[in-house]
Amino acid sequence: MKRLIVVTAVVVAAVGLVALGWVIGRHGAVTKVDHQSLYVSHTGHWTGSDVPVRACPTTNGVGPGSSSGPTGPRQLKTSLTQGVAEQLEFYSDSSREVEPTLAPDGWQCSATIGADGTTNLLIYPPGVLKPSSQSGSEETMGVAFNQIPACRECVGDLVCPIFVNALTQLGYTSPSTYCPGYEPTTESVRFLEGGPTSNYGLALVADPAGDPGTNELSGGDYSASGALDYAGGGEEPGASSVSCVLPHADQDVCQAVVNRFLFIAEGP
Numbered sequence: 001m002k003r004l005i006v007v008t009a010v011v012v013a014a015v016g017l018v019a020l021g022w023v024i025g026r027h028g029a030v031t032k033v034d035h036q037s038l039y040v041s042h043t044g045h046w047t048g049s050d051v052p053v054r055a056c057p058t059t060n061g062v063g064p065g066s067s068s069g070p071t072g073p074r075q076l077k078t079s080l081t082q083g084v085a086e087q088l089e090f091y092s093d094s095s096r097e098v099e100p101t102l103a104p105d106g107w108q109c110s111a112t113i114g115a116d117g118t119t120n121l122l123i124y125p126p127g128v129l130k131p132s133s134q135s136g137s138e139e140t141m142g143v144a145f146n147q148i149p150a151c152r153e154c155v156g157d158l159v160c161p162i163f164v165n166a167l168t169q170l171g172y173t174s175p176s177t178y179c180p181g182y183e184p185t186t187e188s189v190r191f192l193e194g195g196p197t198s199n200y201g202l203a204l205v206a207d208p209a210g211d212p213g214t215n216e217l218s219g220g221d222y223s224a225s226g227a228l229d230y231a232g233g234g235e236e237p238g239a240s241s242v243s244c245v246l247p248h249a250d251q252d253v254c255q256a257v258v259n260r261f262l263f264i265a266e267g268p
Contacts, residue, residue: 045086046075046082046085046086047082047085047086048078048082048085049077049078050075050077050085051075051076051077051078051085051088051089051090052074052075052089052090053072053073053074053075053076053089053090053091053092053096053100054089054090054091054092054109055072055092055093055094055095055096056091056092056093056094056109056110056111056121056123057094057109057110057111058093058094058095058110058111058112058113059110059111059112059113060113061113061114061115071095071096071097072092072095072096072097073096074096076090076100086105087104087105088102088103088104088105088256089102089103089104089105089106089107090102091103091107091109091121091123091143092111092121093111093113093119093121094111098111098113098119098121098145098147099145099147099240099264101121101123101143101145101242101257101260101261102256102257102260103123103143103257104253106126107123107124107125107126107143108123108124108125108126108128108130109121109122109123109124110122110130114151116149116150116151117147117148117149117150118146118147118148118149118150118151118154119145119146119147119148120144120145120146121144121145121146122142122143122144123142123143123144123145124141124142124143125141125142128141131217139220139221139222140217140220140221140222140245141217141222141245141246141247142217142244142245143242143243143244143245143257144216144217144241144242144243145240145241145242145261146158146216146239146240146241146242147238147239147240148238148239148240149236149238150236150237150238152170152171152237153170153172154239155170155230155232155237155238155239156170156172156179157179158228158239158241159228159230159232159239159241160179161179161183161214162183162189162196162203162205162214162228162230163194163196163197163198163199163201163203163228163230163232164196164197165196165197165199166199166230166232167179169199169232169233170232170237183213183214184207184211184212184213186207186208186211186213187205187206187207187211187213187214188204188205188206188207189203189204189205189206190203190204191203191204192204192262192266193266194230198230199230199231199232199233200230200231200232200233201228201229201230202227202228202229202230202262202265202266203227203228203230204225204226204227204258205225205226205227205228206223206224206225206226207219207223207224207226208223209221209222209223214226214228215241215243215245216241216243217243217245218243218245220245222245222246222247222248223245223248223251224243224244224245225243225244225245225251225254225255225257225258226241226242226243226244226258227241227242227258227261227262227265228240228241229241229261229265240261240265242257242258242261244257244258
């Protein structure tokens, strides 16, 4: 049943893909446009059981990624129809080893992998500048994926303040000193597993337009939809997140992105 729910959401999401649009001015500035009329789809030629995985330019540790080329799969099998599949794409690092993230086909992307395995994957529209901060501004659009396998402080930074006791659970005696964010009153959180005081959990997070919150890239002209997965128990804590920011007309696309993340987080 879980697979059916995810596939259905992606099918609905494909309808919204034709509504996006961007115009780049003479000096590289992004000009506000009618998203309902100017988007040109980067339609591929793959089938529903053959969705490509794009290898994004990657920075590893303190230097660029290996030049040996991708080692992970070039495609993933899905249950999507061809009409839906050819409008979407999976994105990963240069070796295609990072868990692939679903996003519209034809976007730009970059990946950063730290020495401890901490990973950030950023996917953003063609023809625009890469978002330069975690908070969105004006017409910021994009999909961001983060995965932290070990760094305790990094895990705490990512999940607070959604999981309010996370930093204490991770060994910090003054949590308020270390938590870099806050939960605005306008932010909506729904726990699918665990709860705000649990040392584990899975939560949906929504930030309205104009209010920077927990979701990466939130705070700009468009609302942000995302999810957090937290495992704070044991000797090696971990956390991951996804965030999707698109115009209101394309929120079905963000729902598909988040559902893909939830499907992986919840397991088979």
